[in-house]
Structure formats: C-alpha cells, structure tokens
Amino acid sequence: MPKAVLLDIEGTTTSIAFVKDRLFPFAAEALDGFLATHGDAPAVREILAEVQRAAPAESPAETLRGWMAADAKVTPLKALQGLIWHQGYADGRLKGHLWPDVAACLRAWAAGGVRLAIYSSGSVEAQRDLFGHSEAGDLTPLLAGFFDTRIGAKREAASYAAIAAALQQPPGEILFLSDVAEELDAAREAGLLTCQLVRPADGTRPAGRHPEAAAFPEVAARFGLPR
Ligand SMILES: CSCCC(=O)C(=O)COP(=O)(O)O
Numbered sequence: 713m714p715k716a717v718l719l720d721i722e723g724t725t726t727s728i729a730f731v732k733d734r735l736f737p738f739a740a741e742a743l744d745g746f747l748a749t750h751g752d753a754p755a756v757r758e759i760l761a762e763v764q765r766a767a768p769a770e771s772p773a774e775t776l777r778g779w780m781a782a783d784a785k786v787t788p789l790k791a792l793q794g795l796i797w798h799q800g801y802a803d804g805r806l807k808g809h810l811w812p813d814v815a816a817c818l819r820a821w822a823a824g825g826v827r828l829a830i831y832s833s834g835s836v837e838a839q840r841d842l843f844g845h846s847e848a849g850d851l852t853p854l855l856a857g858f859f860d861t862r863i864g865a866k867r868e869a870a871s872y873a874a875i876a877a878a879l880q881q882p883p884g885e886i887l888f889l890s891d892v893a894e895e896l897d898a899a900r901e902a903g904l905l906t907c908q909l910v911r912p913a914d915g916t917r918p919a920g921r922h923p924e925a926a927a928f929p930e931v932a933a934r935f936g937l938p939r
C-alpha cells in the first residue's frame with residue numbers, strides 16, 4: 713500500500729469545467745479592477761515585476777491577459793490568480809468544487825495513516841483556498857503538503873523527486889494521481905507509483921500507459937488504500 717498520495721487538482725479532485733469555466737473567467741474579469749486597487753501591495757508588485765521581466769516589451773496586464781488566454785502554467789500568473797480567487801473564497805462567491813467521491817476517500821485515507829499532498833499548477837495559496845473552502849468543508853487538516861510550480865514543472869521528473877525529498881518519503885511509497893499522462897510519465901520516471909484519473913464527466917481519454925480509475929474508490933481498490 714502507498715504510504716503517501718500526491719494529488720493533482722484539475723481533472724483529478726476537481727472538475728475541469730470548474731477550473732476553466734468558473735475560476736479562470738473569475739480571475740480574468742477581475743484582473744483590471746484588482747490591479748487598480750491592489751497594484752501597490754508588495755506581493756502584487758513583486759508578481760508584476762516578474763511579469764515585466766518575462767515580457768519587457770508590453771505592459772504586465774497585457775502579458776497576463778495573453779497568458780490567461782493561452783492557459784499558460786506560468787508561476788507569476790498562477791500567483792496572481794490565487795490572490796484574486798482568495799477574495800472570492802473569502803466573501804463566499806467561490807466554493808471549491810470536488811467530485812462527490814473525493815472527500816470521503818481523502819478522509820478514509822488520512823484516517824488510515826496515508827499522508828496526503830497536493831501538486832497543482834495552481835499556486836499553493838490557491839490550493840489552500842480551494843480545499844479550505846470546498847463544497848465538502850475545510851479539508852486542509854487532511855493535507856500534509858502543498859506543492860506548485862515553484863518546485864518545478866509538472867511534466868519534469870525532477871519536480872517529483874524534489875517533492876518526495878520534501879515529504880521525506882521514498883518515491884516508491886508515493887502514489888501520484890493525475891488526469892494528464894505526461895505528468896504521470898514524469899512521476900513514474902522519478903520512481904513514483906502512478907494512476908490516471910479517467911473521469912467520464914471530464915471527457916478524459918485513457919492514455920493506456922498507466923493504471924486507470926474513473927473515481928477515487930477504484931483507486932483505493934486497486935492500490936489497497938483504506939476504505
Ligand atoms: C488551485 S485550483 C486552480 C488550478 C489551476 O490554476 C490550474 O492551472 C490547473 O492545474 P492542475 O495542475 O491542477 O491541473
């Protein structure tokens with residue numbers, strides 16, 4: 713049985729539609745107003761300086777809008793989206809979507825001594841907000857670690873090796889769950905166990921090169937996780 717489970721968010725714990733049709737438009741629509749009112753806050757200034765360094769020829773707002781349109785998994789964009797979503801979670805406009813099978817399995821796995829951690833392109837702050845204000849309540853006490861692209865890109869094996877080291881867990885004892893085959897390939901290269909979430913409602917196509925499950929109870933059955 714794996715001693716730790718590392719979880720992707722979009723397409724794994726959470727519907728792709730929630731991220732693409734709710735979270736992303738929420739941040740895009742709020743961008744200009746947020747920059748006007750919070751542009752001088754130190755955390756925002758730092759992000760904007762990083763954006764400007766990445767694309768010196770245009771304004772940070774233009775660059776951010778381009779990255780949003782392209783769904784670029786770029787760390788400063790993800791950090792800024794997290795700050796914008798934080799307001800929505802705080803005032804109740806946003807609630808983190810979780811597939812109905814997810815919360816019960818996370819509770820059972822954690823209660824059975826399995827360590828749980830998140831690895832998403834969304835910033836650590838955004839991850840904490842999604843699970844802290846989820847439709848199933850505050851699940852953050854179940855989670856032992858949060859990792860984003862600051863530790864490395866999700867399609868690079870080195871990122872998974874770094875996460876295993878941060879969790880102080882041998883890679884072979886960690887099961888990584890994701891809908892994206894290239895992420896699973898990278899995790900397996902680093903020595904992690906892998907399982908592709910092929911959720912019918914998300915339209916995920918099975919890649920055919922990793923164990924597959926349509927929902928978390930199937931993951932539990934296949935890998936002997938507590939139920
Ligand atoms: C913290 S939820 C927002 C997820 C996000 O911004 C994203 O780009 C999806 O990334 P994932 O690695 O979870 O597929």
Ligand SMILES: [Mg+2]
Pocket residue numbers: 720721722723724890891892
């Ligand atoms: Mg995903």
